[in-house]
Amino acid sequence: MSYIVSIGKYVGMIKGVFSKPERFKVYYTRTLTEIETIGINSAGIVAILSVFMGAVISLQTASNMDSPLLPKYTIGYITRSSTILEFSPTIISLILAGKVGSNIASEVGTMRVTEQIDALEIMGVNSLSFLVLPKVIAAVFFFPFLIICSMGLSIIGGYYAVTLSGLASHEEFTFGIRAFFKTSDITYALIKTCVFAFIIVTVSSYYGYFTKGGALDVGKSSTQAVVWSSIVILLTNFILTQLILM
Structure with missing residues (x-):
């Protein structure tokens, strides 16, 4: 029963988020700020993970042949396919759920327990739209860019790992990257990325927005946000794979 209530509150929150903004200029400024906070500040960890995971995928593939x-x-073919279809859109999104999701839940949760959200509502501001909508826009529009960069860096990492170790030549690896390539794979990955970005922001905002108590409860909300964002991403990944690829 509690899950049904939570789903109802989540749906109600989504409706509030997408209500008409009061002042578009304010939302535009906040969206740019959120792009920096959510997207640009996550580029470093995405780059490091992508390079090394691409190298590991290619080395493991070579060692098992x-x-x-x-x-x-x-x-090269397996490195490219694994990166585009699953690693970059899904694994990186799970990493971002931990980094970005916990940050969002902590930020919104702190505003709730310190009564800043109540102050916004007293002033007649739609707190849901004001706080969450810029984050949703920033994530949905910028996460695909991060994932595209992740794909490229992962393939580059795999290339240098196998060519420098002598497991494959430049020609063999690059031929594998090009072999049997389908642009629909990129489309599939970016669709998943946009859906996952929406899930990360809204689920994390939900747990932050409905936080009750004090600082300790903010920490609990942050943990719940990461856990449930990851679970929903994995379930959605399965559903989208069935719908798009099957």
């Missing part, structure tokens, strides 16, 4: 019947270009 025991059959002489498998051509060397398979390393």
